[in-house]
Amino acid sequence: MNKTPDSNQPIGIFDSGIGGLTVVKAVMKKLPHENVIYFGDTAHVPYGTKSDQAINRFSAEITRFLIKHDVKMILIACNSVSAVAKETVTSNAGSIPVLDVITAGTQAAIATGSKSIGVIGTLATIGSGAYERSLRQRNNQLQIKSKACPLLVPLAEEGWTDNEVAKNTLSLYLSEFMQNNIDSIILGCTHYPLFTSTLQALFNNRAVTIIDSADSIAEMAQNLLVRHKLINTQTSRGHFNCFVSDRPQRFRELSERFLGRPVPDVQIVNLA
């Protein structure tokens, strides 16, 4: 199993569903020559309302699937998995490096120099307290407010990201952030970058930095590949292979909203 890694091996990226395509998009932009393999666990989506035990079980299976597909690195694009199952992924990945969106988002937030940080995410991510712990490890003087926003994923999938319903929902969820002079907001769910401009409008003339962990994890991946001399040297664009555990057709239909272009070929795999 422990063969020498080869730069032509793909980067494995996974999420509970389609949101992780925002990470694929960021990786493709920064690392256009890398081969990428994606797994979206659409049979179990959303993880945000599932238990830690279930999320760990699903994550172990997906990690083994990616390892079988010979990846050189794994990016956990799912915040719920990053929050409660990173150890499971790492232990199943052996010597393959694993990066996660929570560490990436936290590092980016710290780098802004913010004193007062807001975190939004699913019930599982916020309930886990993982962002808060990760931020406090790096700076225990920070003011941190967290808020679970379970309606944002279905709103994003409905395409309602800037209508009245989206605006009212964000304004209800974020009323405490607005009263507390939050100066940056971590988007703790891969669906949330679709609300970036609505969020900016909501905070209108106040200086609030929106932190998109998709960009942050793509940058971490690049640094790690450079350090390990594993940057793909092919001159053509990398291949993209996409797998889901249910409803490939719906995934294909929604994919453009998240990836910026449709995914032509989505294969179905039944892991359990």
Next chain:
Amino acid sequence: MNKTPDSNQPIGIFDSGIGGLTVVKAVMKKLPHENVIYFGDTAHVPYGTKSDQAINRFSAEITRFLIKHDVKMILIACNSVSAVAKETVTSNAGSIPVLDVITAGTQAAIATGSKSIGVIGTLATIGSGAYERSLRQRNNQLQIKSKACPLLVPLAEEGWTDNEVAKNTLSLYLSEFMQNNIDSIILGCTHYPLFTSTLQALFNNRAVTIIDSADSIAEMAQNLLVRHKLINTQTSRGHFNCFVSDRPQRFRELSERFLGRPVPDVQIVNLA
């Protein structure tokens, strides 16, 4: 397996998650002496965005689980299952009778004498066309409009059933119903009864009948038990046993909203 049924056996009721407790509530009201066993497939919820294949696989497993618990009748409280997997449930149930919410809701709508019926439900239920087919079989002169409303389940679980977000969402989803003189609306999802008063307010001075299939299936169940001489003759209240495939704690927390009282004991079962 084919022993003579006994009136003391429980009624089995299942759903993809918690919404089916609205059916349990209606059954308990109409048939207070019946023992009831409930299964909520919270590891896979929501079914509304899953494929027909996946819903059939989940439904077969749940049916076998209920049969093992010696039920005398099965009520499919899930519209997605009623739409795409009733055959699977029936064939796995052997001689045990199976009722479903779509047949129940359709019969109730026909009984109102409505000429113009609106149906709302999840993507899977509406996409299947099952209500439309079931209505047309009984009256092919009906005017029928169907609309998938994927945001209503997360809104109900958030407890947002009558705030501005709920009102705007319903008004966006139902604008076509309002323009088309719909005279009754079938709530094609077990979460939707929580929006009944908001819906009534939306249609304010127009005469629109809201059809709640939880009440309709409870009535069908009563009729069938009477016909088969299987009404439980015990004088005490029936027992209630509740099983889920994930997150019993969250299920317990949300249960009061759907059942009218909390479920004291929720057991976890891993079917697959």
